[in-house]
Structures are given as structure tokens and as C-alpha cells.
Amino acid sequence: METEKKDTEKKEKHIWAIAGGKGGIGKSFVTANLGIALCERGKKVVVVDLDLGGANLHTLLGITRPPLSLDDFIRKGMRSIKGILAETGIPNLQLIAGVQDMLTLSNPKPRDKQKIIHHIASLNADHIILDLGTGISPHIFDFFLISDTGIFLITPERTSLENAYQFMRGVFFHRWMTLTTNKKVKKLIETAMDVNNAAGIRTPVDLLAHVENLDKEAKKIFADEANGFKPRLIINQARNRKEAELGFAIRSVCRKYFGIDLGFLGHILYDYNVYSSVQRGRAFFSDYPSSDVAACIRDIAAHVSDGRSLEWSLS
Amino acid sequence: MVTELKSWREQNYYELLEVGSQASDEEIRIAYEKLKTIYSLLTPGITILFTPEEVKQIQDKMEEAYRVLRDPRSQREYDLVMQGAWGKPIAPPPHPLAIRRALNTQQIREALGADEVSWSGESLGKIRRFLKLNIDELALEIKISKHHLEAIEAEAIAALPAPVYLKGFLRSFAKALGLDPRRVSEEYLTRISEKGYTRE
Incomplete structure (x- = not known):
């Protein structure tokens, strides 16, 4: 354990979480292929399947289910997470497989969750990418919050956007809940979690104003915490330029509505071949390395790699 | 750029236009143009969270922000106001032009020489002269041609711009004079439509 810790402290490691709330929007696809694209850039990458219920990140990497998983x-009671690190056949890319059938773990006990979180943080790599499961629930928020940077994956569909906004709102409230012991403040946050609450609290900013009346210290802590929240955005399955540019609108709305600086990393074009490569159980990048989709993902990997976002035009 | 958790209602002009406070003129212009397009399209990305009324208010705020930041003089003034507010958790200052020349009812009555306040070309002209504002200078400041400002003051129906522009001009004019833009534009438009100006 001691040496493991030392290893990680030496490195500039970055943990990313791919989130979105909605299912079927390509979280695992992006996790797998962004991982491969980062490896192409000479990075050491670990992808982690945190879909604790229907894990299949291995399929998107074109391999069979590894013998050992988070389960x-x-x-x-394994001592180290290294014991379940699986090779993917792609140099420098390793996988932590998730739980496929064990529905019992889909809502893990706090102690188990803590163990997973602690060990993920100790992994040795340049980039660790967490494939969060579908849904907007406390344990997904917890996994989201261990990342250095959360990446919202959104498709141009209205439902995907709705869920992403719900996720953003929820993650604020969930995080703040853990930062206070004041019962009145906790109660207020609980009230605010209901979208149609009687207090008329729509946004985290609204909530902050209410908290200030109850507990000035808590308000300050919440605000400080929120100021460090700088997530990113990827638009997936864009059928044209206009849909890709939706990313700029979402970025602006997040700045104006939530007051958060959402960096736009780029878009991934819609391509039927993505579907067919998944159907064949192949890694998309291996089958279509010179496709437009692969080029999109390489652009995103470049942004991820040097910590930049787009300005006002698509790559 | 947004640096702390606050909504568009509390954001300053730079935050509203999503640029850094050191942004170049070109960066400000590009951001403004892009945002203008974004909020005119009403994609789901926007309408899920904002009502149509809020979108309109955001658009107005962004227009106001751009009007101030595009002009080096008003921008500098705004920056000074901002520096004064540095570190203080207060709402952004009102329009800088209004700060310089905000008028209370008493002053307005004095300027107009009347107790009854109603907005017409004549009364706008009186307020402008009361503030010792030269029409050329004002035209430059609010980016409305001298010709149009003169036509507004003279209520020269034939020389007035099309209704779609006139409303905005009146609001900018009123704002620069420290008056209530909505009231000024409504009263003025009602008045001149009675004189034969077609509002449609």
C-alpha cells in the first residue's frame, strides 16, 4: 500500500468521469475510445467501468469479459485494486471491469463505495477515465465527485439535455449536503432537490441565497466548493454541424443559469459504423482508425491531454 | 468568464458576454455575435431551462453589455466602476451612463420646468440640454446617428427610422439621459403615432 501511494504521488494523474444521466448516449463508447485515443498520444490510461449493474465497457474495447471485476x-475482500486490472490488448490501456449481473452491487454499501473510491484514486496512470452508469442517483454523484474533472456527455436529443441538466443540479445539492451538519440547511437542500419545491428554488444559485439566511458560514463553504467546479462537455452523435454547435449553446446556458464554467471539449459525429462495430463486439478505433468519428475523438483527446477547451468554433 | 456561482441576473457585462475582463475588442465582438445567434435560435439547450421572457431579458442584457463594452470610452468607465466594486459581493452596477447622470423626479421637473412629466421630443431635448450634453457627443456615445437623434427631438415623422429601430433608439437615448427607458419609449411612441407615425 505504501509504495502504491508513492507511485501515484510522483505522477501528474488526472481522473475524468464520463457522466450524462441518460442511458444509451454512448458513455461507454466514449470512455473506451477516448482511452484508446489518449494511448495513441503516448499516455498510460486506465478505464474503469462504474456501471454497477450492466457493465460492458469490455465489449466496447473489443475484448471478452475479464475474469475478475469490481464485484x-x-x-x-481483495487488498488491492491492482489485482483486477485487466489488459485490453491495446498497449498502455488497462481496464477495471464492472459488475455485470450482480444487481446487489448496483446500489453499493457506503463502505464498499468508499473502498472503490479510495482504490481508484490510488491507481497509477496518466489518465483514469470513469464510465459512470446511467441514472441520476446519490452513488453516481459520489463517483462523479471523485473525479478531478467531470465530463458531461450529451446527445442532441431533448431528453439527453434534460437529464444532463438534472444531473448538474443534483450533483451540486448532493455535494453540499455532505458539507454541512446544520439540520436546517440539510432540510432546505432536501426541499430543493424536489424540482417543484414550494420554496421556488430552481437553481443552485437560488439555494445559496436561501442558505445564506440560515447559515452564513455554510453558504461560504458551499460557494467556495462550487467555484472549483469546472466540468466539461462533449456532444455525441451530432448529425450535422448545427447539432455539434449545440455545445456552445449548452455551455452558455450553464454559465448563465448555473453560473458554472462548462468547457466544451468537442463533438463526435453520428456514424452508423459505431453501431455495427459495437454489434460485432469490436473496438471502434481498431476497425475505423481513419474515420471522421475517430478524428473527432482524437481532437477531444488532444483537448483532454493539454487541458484546453474550444473557444467559439468547432475544432 | 464566469468565475463564481451566480446567475446571469448578477453577472457583470464581461461575464454576460462570456469573455475575460482583459478580452480584446475582437474577442468581445465574436462572443457577442455568437451569443446573439445562440439566443435567437431557441434550441432545446436553452428552452429547457429558460422561459421565453427570460431569454428576452438575457438578450436585452447582452445588448446592453455589448453597447458598453464595444465603446472604449464607456468600457473604461465601466471598468472603473467595476474596480470600485472589486471583492464586494454586490449586484453589478447599473448602466454606467446612468450612474453619471441619474436623475430624480425633482431634477426632471426642474429640467422640464413643469410638474407634469410626459415624454416627447421636446422634453427629451430639454433633459439633454439640462445635462449639458452635446448632440454630436451623445450620438457617438450611444451609436445612434446625429440625424436620428435630431429627428427624435424634433418629432420629424418623415425623418424618423423604422419602428423596429426607433424603439431601441428611444430606449438607448432615455438610458443615456438617466431616464426610465420603457416609459420614455412608450409615451413617445404613443404620442407620435397620434401625429401620424405608423407603428406597424
Whole structure:
């Protein structure tokens, strides 16, 4: 354990979480292929399947299910997460497989969750990419919050946007809940979690104003915490330029509505071949390395790699 | 750029236009143009969170922000106001032009020489002269041609711009004089439409 810790402290490691709320928008696809694209750039990458219920990140990497997964890590009380690190056949890319059938872990116990979180943070890599499961629930927020940077994956569909906005709102409230012991403030946050609350609290900014009346210190802590929240955005399955440019609108709305600086990393074009490569159980990047989709993902990897976002035009 | 958690209602002009406070004229212009397009399209990205009324208010705020930041003089003034507010958790200052020349009812009555306040070309002219504002200078400041400002003051129906522009001009004019833009434009438009100006 001691040496493991030392290893990670030496490195400039970055943990990314791919979130979105809605299912079927390509979280695992992006996790897998962004991982491969980062490896192409000479980075050491670990992708982690945190879909604790229907994990299939391995399929998107074109491999069969590794023999050991997070399920073994928890159930068998394994000492180190290194024991379940699986090779992917792609140099410098390793996988932590998720839980496929064990529905019991889809809502993990706090202790198990803490263990997973602690060990992910100790992994040794340049980039660790977490494939969060579908949904807008407390344990997904917890995994989201261990990342250095959360990436919202959004498709141009209205439903995907709705869920992403719900996720953003929820993650604020969830985080703040853990930062206070004041019962009145906790109660207020609980009220605010209901979108149609009687207090008329729509946004985290609204909530902050209410908290200030109850507990000035809590308000300050909440605001400081929120100021460090700088997530990113990727538009997936864009069928044309106009849909890709939706990213700029979402970025602006997040700045104006939530007051958060959402960096736009780029877009990924819609391509039927993505579907067919998934159907064949192949990694998209291996089958279509010179496709437009691969080029989009390489652009995003470049942004991820040097910590930049787009300005006002698509790459 | 947004640096702290606050909504568009509390954001300053730079934050509203999503640029850094050191942004170049070109950066400000590009951001403004892009945002203008974004908020005119009403894609789901926007309408899920904002009502049509809010979108309109955001558009107005962005127009106001751009009007101030595009002009080096008003921008500098705004920056000074901002520096004064540095570190203080207060709402952004009102329009800088209004700060310089905000008028209370008493002053308005004095300027007009009347107790009854109603807005017409004549009364706008009186206020302008009361503030010792030269029409050329004002034209430059609010980016409305001298010709149009003169036509507004003279209520020269034939020389007035089309209704779609006139409303905005009146609001900018009123704002620069420290008056209530909505009231000025409504009263003025009602008045001149009675004199034969077609509002449609």
C-alpha cells in the first residue's frame, strides 16, 4: 500500500468521469475510445467501468469479459485494486471491469463505495477515465465527485439535455449536503432537490441565497466548493454541424443559469459504423482508425491531454 | 468568464458576454455575435431551462453589455466602476451612463420646468440640454446617428427610422439621459403615432 501511494504521488494523474444521466448516449463508447485515443498520444490510461449493474465497457474495447471485476474486489475482500486490472490488448490501456449481473452491487454499501473510491484514486496512470452508469442517483454523484474533472456527455436529443441538466443540479445539492451538519440547511437542500419545491428554488444559485439566511458560514463553504467546479462537455452523435454547435449553446446556458464554467471539449459525429462495430463486439478505433468519428475523438483527446477547451468554433 | 456561482441576473457585462475582463475588442465582438445567434435560435439547450421572457431579458442584457463594452470610452468607465466594486459581493452596477447622470423626479421637473412629466421630443431635448450634453457627443456615445437623434427631438415623422429601430433608439437615448427607458419609449411612441407615425 505504501509504495502504491508513492507511485501515484510522483505522477501528474488526472481522473475524468464520463457522466450524462441518460442511458444509451454512448458513455461507454466514449470512455473506451477516448482511452484508446489518449494511448495513441503516448499516455498510460486506465478505464474503469462504474456501471454497477450492466457493465460492458469490455465489449466496447473489443475484448471478452475479464475474469475478475469490481464485484470480486468487493466480495472477495481483495487488498488491492491492482489485482483486477485487466489488459485490453491495446498497449498502455488497462481496464477495471464492472459488475455485470450482480444487481446487489448496483446500489453499493457506503463502505464498499468508499473502498472503490479510495482504490481508484490510488491507481497509477496518466489518465483514469470513469464510465459512470446511467441514472441520476446519490452513488453516481459520489463517483462523479471523485473525479478531478467531470465530463458531461450529451446527445442532441431533448431528453439527453434534460437529464444532463438534472444531473448538474443534483450533483451540486448532493455535494453540499455532505458539507454541512446544520439540520436546517440539510432540510432546505432536501426541499430543493424536489424540482417543484414550494420554496421556488430552481437553481443552485437560488439555494445559496436561501442558505445564506440560515447559515452564513455554510453558504461560504458551499460557494467556495462550487467555484472549483469546472466540468466539461462533449456532444455525441451530432448529425450535422448545427447539432455539434449545440455545445456552445449548452455551455452558455450553464454559465448563465448555473453560473458554472462548462468547457466544451468537442463533438463526435453520428456514424452508423459505431453501431455495427459495437454489434460485432469490436473496438471502434481498431476497425475505423481513419474515420471522421475517430478524428473527432482524437481532437477531444488532444483537448483532454493539454487541458484546453474550444473557444467559439468547432475544432 | 464566469468565475463564481451566480446567475446571469448578477453577472457583470464581461461575464454576460462570456469573455475575460482583459478580452480584446475582437474577442468581445465574436462572443457577442455568437451569443446573439445562440439566443435567437431557441434550441432545446436553452428552452429547457429558460422561459421565453427570460431569454428576452438575457438578450436585452447582452445588448446592453455589448453597447458598453464595444465603446472604449464607456468600457473604461465601466471598468472603473467595476474596480470600485472589486471583492464586494454586490449586484453589478447599473448602466454606467446612468450612474453619471441619474436623475430624480425633482431634477426632471426642474429640467422640464413643469410638474407634469410626459415624454416627447421636446422634453427629451430639454433633459439633454439640462445635462449639458452635446448632440454630436451623445450620438457617438450611444451609436445612434446625429440625424436620428435630431429627428427624435424634433418629432420629424418623415425623418424618423423604422419602428423596429426607433424603439431601441428611444430606449438607448432615455438610458443615456438617466431616464426610465420603457416609459420614455412608450409615451413617445404613443404620442407620435397620434401625429401620424405608423407603428406597424
